[in-house]
Amino acid sequence: MSHYRNVTDEDDFRTSGSDDEQDYRAPAPPGLEEVAVEAVRALGDEFGGVDVLEHPSGRLYVLESNNPCYFASGQLMIGTDVSGTMIEHLLRKSKQKMELEATQNV
DSSP: OOOEEEEOOOTTTOOOOEEEOOHHHSSSOOHHHHHHHHHHTTTTOOOOOEEEEOOSSSEEEEEEEESSSSHHHHHHOOOOHHHHHHHHHHHHHHHHHHHHHHHHOO
C-alpha cells in the first residue's frame, strides 16, 4: 500500500504530485487505506490507484479508482516497492492456481 498527498500550487485550483518527500511519508488519514481497498474491490480489480478527497471534518470521499494507474511516484520518491509487491501477489496467485489445478487432475 502506498499513498501520497497531492498539493495545490499557488494561484491554481488543480492538484498534482509533489516533489516534497514529506508528502509521501505523511501518515494516511484514518480509514483511507480501507476506503481505497474497497473502491478497488468494488470494480472487481486487485490493484488500482484511488483518488480520495479528505474533508476538513475527516470524512473521506472516493473520487475515482483507476486501473491501470501511475504508481511510480512513491517508488521513486521514497522507495516504496509497489512493483515488487505486485509481482509477489501475482506469483502467489499463480502458485495457488497451479496447486488447485494439480489437485483437480488427481
